[in-house]
Amino acid sequence: MNPNEDKGFDRQMRDKFENFKPEVPTGLWDKIEAQLDAQDGHHMVSMARGRRRLPTWWLAVAATLLVVCGMAYWYSRPLEVTYLQGKAVIQEEDSRKPVATYIPEEKPATTVDPLDVERLKRLFAKKRSRIERNENTRGVEKTREVAKESPNETDPSQWVTTKDVLETEKPAEGKIGAVASDKPEDGTIVSENVVANVPDIKPPVILEDEEETMLASTDGKQPFGLSNILNYVVGTVDQREEKLVTFSNDNEGSLKLDFNFGLAKNKKKKIK
């Protein structure tokens, strides 16, 4: 076949269909529109799904992180708490016998007592008054416990004070017994035993001082606690003498936060 013929034929065909515009059925646009609407709806649904799906994935990650952090905190924090509690438990258990057994051994050391007592009394006079104000009856109870507990300290440095306490405790027991008698507990038995074994050497007034001393010593025992670290951090940020936030540890191992709102207000004013 002749190629030119073919080209002519093709052109003729093209010309024929050039303006070929058959009638479009009227309902076709409605079909297309409905299909478009359905597609838009589907798009929106799928987008919404996508939006919902992503957060759940992140939620799972966040939850896992939270659990891990929580566990890490749980295993690190209790060290402090159990240490304090552990003391208390051991003290309660052991205080009965040890107090009685230690006393005879430490009798010779009594000669040192008057000096120590006098010194300690002077040193902690301020502290005592403060503690008395703050803690009242609870403080008295606490001191009694502390005095009993001290012999079980594992810290060697504590043994020095323990000795002192034990020495002073002998007479103290009489007073403790009196205090404890108000509330009949384990303590009363202990104190009674002590009273029976040990003669009264010091006046009860001094004993109170001793107890306070012990309380002070337990307080001073936590200079490397969390509160000090936090205070140090605050100190590095807040260069002023009075810090906006100060941390302090409780006798029971809980952390106290003190906000100085006066400072905060001043700061704001300065900014203005």
Next chain:
Amino acid sequence: MEQTITIDSLYEGCKEGSRQAQEKLYRALASKMLGVCMRYANNTFEAEDMLQMGFMKVFGNIESYRGEGSFEGWIRRIMVNTAIAAYRKNMRGGHAVEIDETHDGMQTFAMDALECEDLLQIIQTLPAGYRIVFNMYALEGYSHKEIAEALHISEGASKSQLSRARAWLKEKIKGGTYESK
């Protein structure tokens, strides 16, 4: 010309998903595109399905129009692609019709004397394989290479199918303008 400007101006609206712009585009081009689909389809119903599918593709893939060539030309190519997809689908279904099965009983016309509808009727009786190659090469201007790629056939097959389609059509249009030339 005026219409082309209108169609191009509708592009932005369609891109933003404006239903009004989409409808305007449809109203402007539906008839012309149905004419394209008719040449590829076996019948009017199939052509209308192609048209609908084609417009859905146009609206759904409007962002892939890069501004190369006219917007109308792009839409037309989409219609042809839709037709090609339909052809392939039919081929898989085993709907290929042998030439000898259908040409019986067909009348022959002189081309000039033929109305578009009549000519279309002849084209629609062509076996699908011949018809699509003839449409693409003679009426759309694709090369044999392009046709071969689109239909997953060899270039040689495309050429032979084209010549057979021509022969078949000429025979049907016997005695018309073509013959008198």
